Amino acid sequence: MWIDNSVFYQIYPLGFCGAPFENDGVPQSRIKKMSEWIPHIKRLGADAIYFSPVFESDTHGYNTRDFFKLDTRLGTNEDFKALVGELHQNGIRVVLDGVFNHVGRGFWAFRDVLEKRGDSPYKNWFNISFDGNSSYNDGLWYEGWEGNYDLVKLNLWNNDVTEHLLSAVRFWVDEFDIDGLRLDVAYCLTPEFLTRLRRFTNELKPDFALIGEILHGDYSQRVNDSMLHSCTNYQCYKGLYSSFNSMNMFEIIHSIQRLFGSEPWCMCKGLHLMNFVDNHDVTRIASILSNEKHLPLIYGLMFGMPGYPCIYYGSEFGVKGEKKDGDPALRPCIEKPEETELTAFIARLAEIKKASDALTSGSFRSVLLQNKYCIFERKTDSERVMVAINADENPVTCHFDAGCGMATELITGKTHDFGGGSELPPYSVQFWQMER
Numbered sequence: 001m002w003i004d005n006s007v008f009y010q011i012y013p014l015g016f017c018g019a020p021f022e023n024d025g026v027p028q029s030r031i032k033k034m035s036e037w038i039p040h041i042k043r044l045g046a047d048a049i050y051f052s053p054v055f056e057s058d059t060h061g062y063n064t065r066d067f068f069k070l071d072t073r074l075g076t077n078e079d080f081k082a083l084v085g086e087l088h089q090n091g092i093r094v095v096l097d098g099v100f101n102h103v104g105r106g107f108w109a110f111r112d113v114l115e116k117r118g119d120s121p122y123k124n125w126f127n128i129s130f131d132g133n134s135s136y137n138d139g140l141w142y143e144g145w146e147g148n149y150d151l152v153k154l155n156l157w158n159n160d161v162t163e164h165l166l167s168a169v170r171f172w173v174d175e176f177d178i179d180g181l182r183l184d185v186a187y188c189l190t191p192e193f194l195t196r197l198r199r200f201t202n203e204l205k206p207d208f209a210l211i212g213e214i215l216h217g218d219y220s221q222r223v224n225d226s227m228l229h230s231c232t233n234y235q236c237y238k239g240l241y242s243s244f245n246s247m248n249m250f251e252i253i254h255s256i257q258r259l260f261g262s263e264p265w266c267m268c269k270g271l272h273l274m275n276f277v278d279n280h281d282v283t284r285i286a287s288i289l290s291n292e293k294h295l296p297l298i299y300g301l302m303f304g305m306p307g308y309p310c311i312y313y314g315s316e317f318g319v320k321g322e323k324k325d326g327d328p329a330l331r332p333c334i335e336k337p338e339e340t341e342l343t344a345f346i347a348r349l350a351e352i353k354k355a356s357d358a359l360t361s362g363s364f365r366s367v368l369l370q371n372k373y374c375i376f377e378r379k380t381d382s383e384r385v386m387v388a389i390n391a392d393e394n395p396v397t398c399h400f401d402a403g404c405g406m407a408t409e410l411i412t413g414k415t416h417d418f419g420g421g422s423e424l425p426p427y428s429v430q431f432w433q434m435e436r
Contacts, residue, residue: 015331045350063104186212300429304387
C-alpha cells in the first residue's frame with residue numbers, strides 16, 4: 001500500500017483558512033489558499049495530505065450537514081476539485097476525513113425527523129425514542145456520540161444509511177479523485193461496516209487507503225486484510241513526548257517494542273501505523289515539550305520508528321497551542337509557512353525515510369537503552385539502519401556490537417567508524433546505514 005512509504009501532512013481546513021466557527025452560510029472560496037502552501041509541503045518532503053473535514057457542517061466539521069457539498073465557508077466543489085488536481089500534479093495524494101459515525105443536527109435527514117417525527121422515512125437512520133426528550137428540548141430522545149448531542153449517532157445497521165455513505169465515497173472519488181479516507185472514531189464503527197467499506201473501495205479504486213482513528217486496544221482487530229489498511233498510533237503518542245519530558249527513553253522504546261517487536265505477543269508486526277507528535281485534538285508538540293532542544297529529536301524518533309509519519313500544519317516550524325485553551329487554539333489560521341532549521345531537518349528526515357527499505361518496512365530491535373539515550377535497529381534482508389537518540393545536554397560514548405565496523409551517517413553523509421565505541425553528541429539524532 002502506498003501509505004507505507006509516505007510522509008503525511010495534516011491540515012484542518014476550517015481553521016487553516018480562517019473560516020468562522022459557526023456556519024454562516026456565506027460562500028467564500030477560502031480553500032484556494034491551500035495552493036500557496038504546495039511548494040512548502042513539497043520542500044518538507046510530504047507526498048500525501050490528510051484533510052480534516054471539508055464537507056458542509058454546523059460548526060467544526062465533524063457535525064456534517066451534507067456529505068456531497070464542500071463546506072460553504074471553504075468554497076465550492078469546483079474549487080476543491082481544482083485543488084485536488086493541483087495537488088496530484090505535484091505528486092501529492094489526498095486523504096479526506098470520513099465522518100461516518102455521526103452527523104450534525106443540521107443534517108437534512110435528522111431535520112426531517114424533527115419536523116415529521118414518526119412519519120419521517122428517516123426515523124430509523126438514527127437511534128431515536130419518541131417517548132423521551134433531548135437536551136435541546138426536541139420532544140424526542142436520540143443517541144449522541146459519547147454524550148455529545150450536537151453529534152447525532154447514525155444507525156449503521158440500517159442499510160439505507162450505509163448505502164448513503166458509500167454513495168458519498170463514490171462521489172468523492174468520481175468528483176475529486178481522492179486517494180483514501182481517514183475514518184473518524186473508527187473504534188466506534190462496526191466491523192461489518194468497515195468490512196463492507198473495504199470491499200466497496202477495493203472495487204472502486206484498488207489502491208484506495210483506509211486509515212482509522214483508533215486510540216487503544218488491539219489494533220489488528222480492525223487493521224487487517226478485511227477492514228482498515230492502517231490506523232493512528234495513539235499507543236506511542238504519549239511515549240514520544242513523555243520520554244523526553246521525563247528523560248526516560250524506556251517508555252517509548254518499550255511501547256514500540258510491545259507493538260512491533262519480535263515476540264509472539266507483539267500485536268502489530270507487519271502493520272504500518274500512522275505516527276504523529278501532535279494533531280488537531282491534542283496540545284501542539286512545541287507547547288508540550290519542556291525542552292525546546294528536544295523538538296528536532298522527537299521528529300527524528302518518529303521518522304525512525306516503524307510506521308509512517310504525519311506532520312500537523314505549522315508544527316514543523318514550531319507553532320504552539322494548548323488543549324486547555326480550546327480546540328480553536330489547536331487549529332489556527334496561519335497565513336504563510338515558515339522555512340526554519342526545523343523544517344529543513346524534517347525535510348532531510350523525510351528524504352531519508354522514503355529512500356530506505358529498512359526504515360519503511362524493516363523489523364525493530366532495541367540495541368542500547370538508557371534513560372537519556374537509546375539506539376535501535378531497523379532491518380530488512382537488504383538493508384540495516386541504526387537510529388541513535390541522545391536527549392541529554394552532555395555527550396555520551398556508547399559501546400555495543402554494531403555487527404560491522406563502518407557505516408554512513410545518513411543525515412550528514414559522513415562515514416562513521418564504530419571502532420572504540422560511538423559518541424553521541426548532546427541533543428542529537430543519528431541514522432547509521434550499516435555496511436553489509
